[in-house]
Amino acid sequence: MQASLRDSWLLRDVEIPTRVVLAPMAGVSVQAFRRQGRRFGAGLVCSEMVSCAGIEHRNERTLGYLRVGADEHPLAIQIFGSEPRTMAEAARMVEAAGADIVDMNFGCPVGKVTKTGAGAHLLERPELACAITEAVASAVSVPVTVKMRRGVQDGSRACLELGPRLVEAGAAALTLHPRSAKQMYTGVADHTLTAELVELVDVPVIASGDIVSRVRAEAVLRSTGAAAVMVGRGAQGNPWAIREIVLGDDTPPSREEVAAELILFVRETVRELGERRASGFLKKFYGWYLGHGRFPKPFKNELVQLQTTEEVVTRLLAAAPGAAAILERLEAELPDPEDDVLLDGMPISIYGGG
Numbered sequence: 624m625q626a627s628l629r630d631s632w633l634l635r636d637v638e639i640p641t642r643v644v645l646a647p648m649a650g651v652s653v654q655a656f657r658r659q660g661r662r663f664g665a666g667l668v669c670s671e672m673v674s675c676a677g678i679e680h681r682n683e684r685t686l687g688y689l690r691v692g693a694d695e696h697p698l699a700i701q702i703f704g705s706e707p708r709t710m711a712e713a714a715r716m717v718e719a720a721g722a723d724i725v726d727m728n729f730g731c732p733v734g735k736v737t738k739t740g741a742g743a744h745l746l747e748r749p750e751l752a753c754a755i756t757e758a759v760a761s762a763v764s765v766p767v768t769v770k771m772r773r774g775v776q777d778g779s780r781a782c783l784e785l786g787p788r789l790v791e792a793g794a795a796a797l798t799l800h801p802r803s804a805k806q807m808y809t810g811v812a813d814h815t816l817t818a819e820l821v822e823l824v825d826v827p828v829i830a831s832g833d834i835v836s837r838v839r840a841e842a843v844l845r846s847t848g849a850a851a852v853m854v855g856r857g858a859q860g861n862p863w864a865i866r867e868i869v870l871g872d873d874t875p876p877s878r879e880e881v882a883a884e885l886i887l888f889v890r891e892t893v894r895e896l897g898e899r900r901a902s903g904f905l906k907k908f909y910g911w912y913l914g915h916g917r918f919p920k921p922f923k924n925e926l927v928q929l930q931t932t933e934e935v936v937t938r939l940l941a942a943a944p945g946a947a948a949i950l951e952r953l954e955a956e957l958p959d960p961e962d963d964v965l966l967d968g969m970p971i972s973i974y975g976g977g
């Protein structure tokens with residue numbers, strides 16, 4: 624019988640309440656994004672990739688990625704690196720920070736990462752990939768998972784060779800984005816490979832790539848036998864896509880709802896990154912939220928020009944006054960920031976506004 628997207632499932636001993644996972648995305652998956660994903664029905668959320676070298680050197684910005692909110696669980700924090708000992712050390716920090724799962728990035732195609740021997744480079748270094756997995760899995764007691772691409776070159780089937788070996792080395796689940804590293808985001812994700820991988824391993828497989836609707840999610844679950852689907856770009860500025868995929872509720876959000884969610888996102892991100900970093904970081908989100916025919920295009924251009932996030936909030940409230948009441952309700956439901964887990968000795972100052 625086919626699993627329903629609303630069913631819970633187990634990733635080793637971690638119960639995941641739905642079969643939709645929010646993708647790790649560098650420059651996107653801040654805490655506000657993950658919390659929002661959980662609220663709209665994602666069963667599991669994931670941090671963006673965090674450098675294990677940055678963790679080792681106690682880089683302030685890197686450590687900021689290890690802040691875990693009380694309402695994020697279950698949460699995976701993803702690490703990347705190329706050295707078993709440093710990866711194991713980083714995994715211990717991730718576990719201490721309160722993550723439920725340590726995920727490892729064996730798929731990033733970006734040169735800055737692969738040239739250090741990390742990310743997709745590991746798809747061509749199976750011995751090292753297994754050594755890292757073994758070191759990390761024995762360093763922590765939470766489940767360790769791996770996210771990978773199909774291989775480096777177009778048409779590669781490296782993931783099918785490597786996947787079972789990673790499971791033998793201790794991986795408790797695998798996520799496959801079946802594009803090659805060379806493809807970046809062109810072409811389509813070939814989920815026939817996901818189906819083949821599911822046949823080869825006895826741990827849950829998560830299917831990532833081009834899942835943008837419930838129809839697509841159900842088709843991929845059915846044709847691959849994957850335990851869950853992962854949603855990435857489809858959820859950027861569009862948490863309603865997650866609700867549609869999980870619940871089948873395709874009611875488009877009102878302008879007031881869109882404005883309220885965006886304002887909450889802005890405020891949470893300012894709290895996490897500080898005004899200076901957040902104001903630049905947030906600009907791409909304005910287009911993502913206000914698109915889909917929700918607001919006229921010149922309005923987005925206007926927001927992008929504004930200097931401070933407070934001006935953005937004021938402008939949004941003027942355009943959709945009804946957003947204030949929705950926002951008040953959303954904010955009342957948020958947990959107290961004091962409940963966030965902070966590692967001992969972690970610098971608070973980086974959160975700009977504490």
Ligand SMILES: Cc1cc2nc3c(=O)[nH]c(=O)nc-3n(C[C@H](O)[C@H](O)[C@H](O)COP(=O)(O)O)c2cc1C
Nearest residue numbers: 646647648649671672800831832833834854855856
């Ligand atoms: C902006 C962006 C940043 C990403 N960063 C990461 C990352 O940090 N770690 C990772 O494993 N994958 C990363 N990915 C890949 C996604 O997790 C996902 O596998 C891919 O986008 C395909 O899914 P989609 O078609 O639903 O977007 C990123 C993708 C995008 C678009």
